Amino acid sequence: MNRRDFLKLAGVSLLSLAALTMGCGLFNAAKADAPAPKVKQSTSEGASQNMNNGKKILVAYFSWSGNTKAVAEEIHKQVGGDIVEIVPATPYSETYSVTVAKAKTEQEAGARPAISTKIADFEQYDTIYLGYPNWWGSMPMPVATFIDTYKMSGKKVAPFFTHGGGGVQRCMSDLEARAQGANFTDYLCLSGSSAKNSQGEITSWVKKTQN
Ligand SMILES: Cc1cc2nc3c(=O)[nH]c(=O)nc-3n(C[C@H](O)[C@H](O)[C@H](O)COP(=O)(O)O)c2cc1C
Numbered sequence: 238m239n240r241r242d243f244l245k246l247a248g249v250s251l252l253s254l255a256a257l258t259m260g261c262g263l264f265n266a267a268k269a270d271a272p273a274p275k276v277k278q279s280t281s282e283g284a285s286q287n288m289n290n291g292k293k294i295l296v297a298y299f300s301w302s303g304n305t306k307a308v309a310e311e312i313h314k315q316v317g318g319d320i321v322e323i324v325p326a327t328p329y330s331e332t333y334s335v336t337v338a339k340a341k342t343e344q345e346a347g348a349r350p351a352i353s354t355k356i357a358d359f360e361q362y363d364t365i366y367l368g369y370p371n372w373w374g375s376m377p378m379p380v381a382t383f384i385d386t387y388k389m390s391g392k393k394v395a396p397f398f399t400h401g402g403g404g405v406q407r408c409m410s411d412l413e414a415r416a417q418g419a420n421f422t423d424y425l426c427l428s429g430s431s432a433k434n435s436q437g438e439i440t441s442w443v444k445k446t447q448n
Pocket residue numbers: 299300301302303304305306336337338340369370371372373374375399400401402403404428429430
């Protein structure tokens with residue numbers, strides 16, 4: 238093999254290696270299907286026994302960028318019971334503008350995106366703390382799927398929302414319209430930017446929901 242042939246071969250090998258490496262990266266990204274979310278039971282026996290008044294509680298939440306999740310976890314810490322995330326079967330893009338556009342299309346179409354969340358015995362719960370971010374003035378459509386799947390009728394529902402400046406808008410009224418027959422408490426609506434530092438507000442609201 239002369240010098241030119243050797244350089245050609247080396248170049249092709251390097252290209253193949255790069256393609257393989259990129260291919261592996263893509264494969265890993267594509268196969269990163271999250272397992273179906275499970276209901277997590279309270280690890281805080283004290284909270285469960287002292288705060289639940291004999292009622293079974295589920296904290297269920299949807300969160301795209303973590304604000305509502307932080308609020309949900311604080312509520313769970315305070316009230317005990319079980320906690321579950323409402324997870325869309327097809328994840329939303331991590332790119333804000335893509336998710337914003339998709340959320341709009343879904344809302345306009347009245348879509349019911351599939352969710353991977355499974356709750357074995359929803360009947361057992363007396364109280365549902367249900368939370369989500371304000372998306373286009375209302376609920377993310379996977380939450381509508383959750384409400385259609387798990388009937389809230391006859392249950393106490395304590396709604397909590399986070400927002401990016403618009404406040405509650407139609408988050409509460411649309412929930413009331415969709416979850417017919419539920420007994421609603423007052424809602425909690427927090428700005429997303431302060432969601433992680435709202436312990437005091439959460440505590441006051443939690444007390445009201447327990448009356
Ligand atoms: C798709 C999308 C739509 C949104 N629409 C609104 C809106 O109409 N009004 C508003 O106040 N905030 C809106 N926001 C901001 C979120 O409500 C806010 O950042 C929230 O705290 C995010 O919660 P999360 O971190 O749990 O996803 C929107 C955010 C996204 C991603």
